[in-house]
Amino acid sequence: MAETTIRFGILGCADIARKLSRAITLSPNATLHAVASRSVDKATAFASANGFPPASKIYGSYEALLDDPDVDAVYVPLPTSLHVHWAVLVAQKKKHLLLEKPVALNAAEFDKIVDACESNGVQLMDGTMWMHHPRTAKMAEFLSDERRFGRLQKVHVLFTYGADPDFLKNDIRVKPDLDALGSLGDIGWYCIRAILWAANFELPKTVIALRDPQLNEAGVILSCGASLYWEDGKSATFHCSFLSNLTMDITAIGTKGSLHVHDFVIPYQEKEASFFAGSESGFNDLVTAWSSEPSKHIVTTELPQEAQMVREFARLVGDIRFKSLKPEKKWPTISRKTQLVVDAVKASIEKGFEAVHIQEQASVAVLSGLDYLKKNLMGRST
């Protein structure tokens, strides 16, 4: 183990923690050090099944893991309703925090986590893995290329999957006391993040839920969507659902270019991912065919995206531990923006699909359709 290797502890044995354990193992600057569960047997079995080194620690309580001085960083894949409690404690114990998404039940809760991390000088990053795929950087390069893409005008993002009957009855993501944000928190999170990413993390001014949410009997969102509007006229829509076949698309359209990707959250294959980019597309003379087709770009990666994420997180933690650098604020900032939009979508659904204004300070304002029309559209021309 290199001196600069970051030692991870994992709180709980969530299914997603299997994937993260492998990612930590694959990451050259990270190592699995400890896992905690209320059941020592469960934690022992988890460590054994997920490549923990023989010297790893097994703890029968989360507190005990947080008291281990050899734990540098903690991965928290607990149900969302438990995030604020445990994430704050992780920070107070001076452990760096890799926090599963959605980061909290709302931005006010997340702000407590951010405050705890800032006052304890620890790095905070959420578990949005696709952000770290080299394909994502390549796509961002295309979107920011004025010559090829122009100015962003419209983004549409979809993430749906067909949950089985057992999931829809028993999974934590349909339980109001565990992951109360349902599909909005679980997969709408990715849609909103993708929209913000395409918009260079500029927050929209207004969010309006689409009128097709489906809730379960406990009121948890199984399916929903929204439209988002920026002051400069660009806009976005998304849809997330537990009730449809697996689909994960980003479509971003600019004045000069178009981007399509169909597997943005989890690539079809681990080591090779693609996207389609079209620029200044047009037709032949008789408009019977296109003059050029969008081109397919293939990006390979030796490390899967979740290991890229762990490596980047561990690099930042190493910079703090070994080079006395400050925590990188970019990651909690974009987590918070994502959560603000999640909150706005939820508020819009609860207010009968009214327009919700996003303010950085996490409060929302509601505006009627006709007022909106008067304020935003009258006299606007190109």
Next chain:
Amino acid sequence: MAETTIRFGILGCADIARKLSRAITLSPNATLHAVASRSVDKATAFASANGFPPASKIYGSYEALLDDPDVDAVYVPLPTSLHVHWAVLVAQKKKHLLLEKPVALNAAEFDKIVDACESNGVQLMDGTMWMHHPRTAKMAEFLSDERRFGRLQKVHVLFTYGADPDFLKNDIRVKPDLDALGSLGDIGWYCIRAILWAANFELPKTVIALRDPQLNEAGVILSCGASLYWEDGKSATFHCSFLSNLTMDITAIGTKGSLHVHDFVIPYQEKEASFFAGSESGFNDLVTAWSSEPSKHIVTTELPQEAQMVREFARLVGDIRFKSLKPEKKWPTISRKTQLVVDAVKASIEKGFEAVHIQEQASVAVLSGLDYLKKNLMGRST
């Protein structure tokens, strides 16, 4: 020329008529017979440049063409505001009518055209070419396959293109007295048709415009979109714009399958077109890749889609002329449904993005967001 060949007359020398002239020439059961323009010189040049046979007729007025007893069918590519006048006259002269889209400025106008066609026993079809591509039939087969696609839940359709400054200043599609429906009529038409097509031509119950329309100084729509809702919970969104790079997508998601097509209106290539279909998609055990990728389906066609359209229209005309069959009502019926949704989107924009209810009789009703919530969502569960 076979006895059952249908002889076409064309009203005007619109740019799109060049494509249709070629399609008529390519279609085995149709022939170019006449073209009319207020300028005989222009019509002569058009006929000469577009493969009209030497015996073709050149007329200096639309009326004169309609009085030619050898014209069986008339193609009308005039500006939308002129449709109702000329289309009704075509029918009254007992000519079969191939009418460019949008079919009229509103459904009430279109009903006059339908009435004229019905009372004169002539076939009516609109010029939505992609409906006739064999790929469209293949995609419809997938969407209607309960085993592979399941039940339709969500459709998203995009059609945008980057109009140049000259178009945005001078084209008939930005002029309130010519094509007053702007981008909604020109390309939103295709989006709405695609949504209805995916929904097996069931009309949505409610339409709400997205809050991002862009109008020019004369009030003509350059860019807009809407969300559409059906009683059974399925929904759709679309966006159409003259202000973005060329993009034309249908994304349809069912309980068991997903469909993607990126060139639905005009295929990338004339003779070969593709789409992507995924069924019961899922992940590998660690959720680091998909268990199977959607498959690419390639459909070849000897005749381009616009010639397929002409052939189908001429076949129906031939059935009426030579076999005394009745006109096929399917085509005017789906034209009318498309127009009804166009009208609803326009009404919703004008009413400040209120929900507009679609009724077959072309009237609209407005419902507030909270009323909508109460009536449609409270207590709905899966």
